Amino acid sequence: MLGIFSAVGSFISGVVSTVGSFIASSATRLVTRLPEVVLVARVVIDVIATVISKVAEVLGIAPKDENPEELGAKSMQEGTRPRSDFESTQEYLDYLRKDVKLDEEKYAKMCPEQKIACSVLGTTMVAKSIEEKTGVELPPEFLETIYKSKLRHDQVERCINSFADNGISSMGEMTKYITNDLxxxxxxxxxxxxxxxxxxxxxxxxxxxxxxxxxxMKRSYNESQY
Known part of the structure; x- marks a missing residue:
């Protein structure tokens, strides 16, 4: 039986042509930072997805209470057009939101690993749209830090904007600060x-x-159980 890394990674690799290699690569990198136990991975990605979705909402680039998992599922559906080389992530997400109807029947039949893959993919796309909006990178290690350090969405949103204002180009620097690697x-x-x-x-x-x-924040990160 495939472990969660292999199962989810293989599922994501199947949509490279749709969402683009950069998004798929970032999603796969996030997968490798998730716990190997499916139920725990589910909890972790749900927390990250909720925070990232809320940040995007506050920034005015996502609708209220959006479910990134459904965006990921839509991107994997047969008939969904691939993202254009000249299209921003935000433009592609708006296409998924407005023009692609979720196949509820297929979505309901997905196994837990497939739904985790959808959530990882959707969350990565929304994170990328935040990067495009603010000019500040949200690497997988920072997305992991959201869970480990129990960061709230308002803290994340404020720090992203402050990093942008102060010429700090990646939230990975916040992770390094929390882990004392600066x-x-x-x-x-x-x-x-x-x-x-x-x-x-x-x-x-x-x-x-x-x-x-x-x-x-630092104590919570260090005491995280995975």
Whole structure:
């Protein structure tokens, strides 16, 4: 029997021609960061998908309460046109939203691994559309950090915009900050932007309380069970 990495990865590889190699590659990289146990992987991707979908909604590039898993399923359906080389991810997502009807019968018959693949793919596409909107990369390791550090959507959205304003091009830098993988100078810059972002969200918080919140993020990441 195929493990979850092989099963989900193989399913995603089948849609490379539709969504493009970059999206499929990013989705596969995210899969390798998920737990091997299907039920746990389901929980992890659901948390990530919910946060990313909400961030996209706040940014005005996704409808309210969208289910990324359904977007992924639509992209895999027979008859769905491939993404054009000249088309942005946002334009392709709008095509899936408006012009592709979900095949409810086939969707209901998907196995758990296939539905995880759909969720990973849909979440990756929405994350890419956020990248296009903000100019800040959301790599798979950061998407994983959303779950491990228990980040809220408002924290993610505020930090993305603050990173953009401060010339930090990847949210992977936030993951490196949380995991203490930055140089002293880099940590000072990235940490300062994160602290300012949290202060903007909660102006009444003291510097000590903000620092405690960051420590909690790091502790949660380190104590994650996978």
């Amino acid at each position: 140089s002293e100078d880099e940590a000072s810059k990235v940490g300062g932007v994160i602290k300012d972002s949290l202060k903007e969200l909660s102006p009444s918080m003291t510097d000590a309380e903000i620092q405690q919140e960051i420590v909690a």
